Amino acid sequence: MVCLVSCGVLAGAGPVFNRAKVPPGASVAVWGAGGVGLNTIQAARLIGAGKIIAVDVMRQKLAWAEELGATHVVDASREDPVAAVQRLSGTGGVDFAFEATGVPACVRQAVEMLGYAGTAVAIGVPPIPSDVLLPWGGSGGAAYPHKARLLITDGGDPIPAEDFPQMAGWYLDGRLDLDAMVTRTLGLHDLDEAFRAMLAGEVIRSVVRLDTG
Numbered sequence: 001m002v003c004l005v006s007c008g009v010l011a012g013a014g015p016v017f018n019r020a021k022v023p024p025g026a027s028v029a030v031w032g033a034g035g036v037g038l039n040t041i042q043a044a045r046l047i048g049a050g051k052i053i054a055v056d057v058m059r060q061k062l063a064w065a066e067e068l069g070a071t072h073v074v075d076a077s078r079e080d081p082v083a084a085v086q087r088l089s090g091t092g093g094v095d096f097a098f099e100a101t102g103v104p105a106c107v108r109q110a111v112e113m114l115g116y117a118g119t120a121v122a123i124g125v126p127p128i129p130s131d132v133l134l135p136w137g138g139s140g141g142a143a144y145p146h147k148a149r150l151l152i153t154d155g156g157d158p159i160p161a162e163d164f165p166q167m168a169g170w171y172l173d174g175r176l177d178l179d180a181m182v183t184r185t186l187g188l189h190d191l192d193e194a195f196r197a198m199l200a201g202e203v204i205r206s207v208v209r210l211d212t213g
Contacts, residue, residue, distance in 0.1 A: 013043035013176075014156020014163065015098060015121045022096050024048035029085045029113050030070075032100035033061035035181060035205050036123060038068050040098050045069030046175055053088050055081045058201045068177060082141060085113040092116075093141070098123055104130045111148050112141030119149045123156075181205050 016022050028044040030037050033056040044052045045068070054065030055074045062073040074084040086093050093115030099106045102124030110120040111134055137144040170176035183203035186194050194206040 013039050014158045015123050015153045016040060016043035016047060018157045019151055019153045020096055020119055020121050022047050025050045026095040027051040027089050029053040029094045029097040031055045031106045031110055033065040037100035038064055040100055041065055041069045053085050082109050082112045093118055100124050102126055104132045107132045108134055111143055111150060114146060114148050117147045121151045121153055123153055182207050185209055
């Protein structure tokens, strides 16, 4: 559980509270519904976001997103995620878009999902080297005319002395669901299976117990 709090929850929830400072009622899109993205969704729910739109290419991850607080889901393997988020927002774009994939093209799409003066936050760790090409002017979702803002976070920019006690309190009073984040519990002899399941998108998190072989 400690690993989940430090690595998953802080990386996912921290950008909502510490970096973007999402206000209650805001519309939010989260591109990537893995462990970090799902915690971003939980944080948006906790803050009282009006719409929370989860985007992914795997149906199971979108199902988990709905269980943890997403009000809408977009299957990016079936439709254009930018157009879908713009439509679902009801205003032509969301106030905040979080990229939790590490894929540079998804950073661009997060910016394109924004409404006027919206904020995109890049959470995912990008490959090295990599570049992001943004539409700047003269097209739908272009950053310049929309006054878009792009922020970068590293591990959620946590303040451990403040964030750990607060998030532990949310877990204890039932508002932050950490138990749902543990899909499987495995022993040391199952490490290969844990990595296979992670890469296949079959789990949110696998927890390896040192006392089970």
